[in-house]
Amino acid sequence: MTNNPPAPAWAPAPTAEEQRADPRAIGFAQRYPARPIPTEHEVDTGPICLTPASGLDELWRSIVPETRTRANDLHLPMVVAYAERLCAAYPQADRELVLVAVALHDTGWAHVDESRIISEGFSGDWRKANIRYEHEAEGVNVARRVLPGLGYDEEFVEKVCEIIDGHDTRPVAYSLEDALVRDCDRLWRFDRAGIAMSTSWFGMPASDYVDRLAREIIPELITDAAHRIAEADLERSRRLFRTEVIR
Numbered sequence: 001m002t003n004n005p006p007a008p009a010w011a012p013a014p015t016a017e018e019q020r021a022d023p024r025a026i027g028f029a030q031r032y033p034a035r036p037i038p039t040e041h042e043v044d045t046g047p048i049c050l051t052p053a054s055g056l057d058e059l060w061r062s063i064v065p066e067t068r069t070r071a072n073d074l075h076l077p078m079v080v081a082y083a084e085r086l087c088a089a090y091p092q093a094d095r096e097l098v099l100v101a102v103a104l105h106d107t108g109w110a111h112v113d114e115s116r117i118i119s120e121g122f123s124g125d126w127r128k129a130n131i132r133y134e135h136e137a138e139g140v141n142v143a144r145r146v147l148p149g150l151g152y153d154e155e156f157v158e159k160v161c162e163i164i165d166g167h168d169t170r171p172v173a174y175s176l177e178d179a180l181v182r183d184c185d186r187l188w189r190f191d192r193a194g195i196a197m198s199t200s201w202f203g204m205p206a207s208d209y210v211d212r213l214a215r216e217i218i219p220e221l222i223t224d225a226a227h228r229i230a231e232a233d234l235e236r237s238r239r240l241f242r243t244e245v246i247r
């Protein structure tokens, strides 16, 4: 008897080629041809703990159960704090859309089989693990459940869902708002709190992890503001954890 995992209950995700050919991806790439996307506005590269996020209190209260999984009570407010900085650097983006999408983006982790988060979500090719698609689909369900009661209209809710669906697994961004969500979701890893959580999740020494951030994550950042914040955070974290010596 084989032990195949149950088939996913949703349609298979489109391939990377199909996603790059999506009119939304093409439109975004045409609107913002320069990468990383430049900004003429000031970028705050100081420690994120100096500029915590504010507001969205009703939204936060409605997702408290979802913050109890996978350190979402640390991850989500930190990522929203980074999102506020990126929105200040790109004022042409829909700030409300970015902040709400970020607050909700990982709530789906609370509705997947927790034992598989570590076994699938942090090992092998973790970006392609089924559990990653499941946490996105479940996050969309959370958004559809909580947002209408907070006064958000259907069009806004669908925009939020489009960003949540694929935030980890879709290789390309479909809009500036989508890009900012992706960037701030990565930025938290450069702060000392993100490094502390991630090294324990991945079972990796801090020196290896900061090397990996520089090698693999910085090149994925889409906006110049995110690049500058990541470099500044990484430099501080390297010095704090003495990673040039302790390796």
Ligand SMILES: [Fe+2]
Pocket: 105, 106, 135, 167, 168
């Ligand atoms: Fe995620």
Ligand SMILES: [Fe+2]
Pocket: 075, 105, 106, 185
């Ligand atoms: Fe996340």
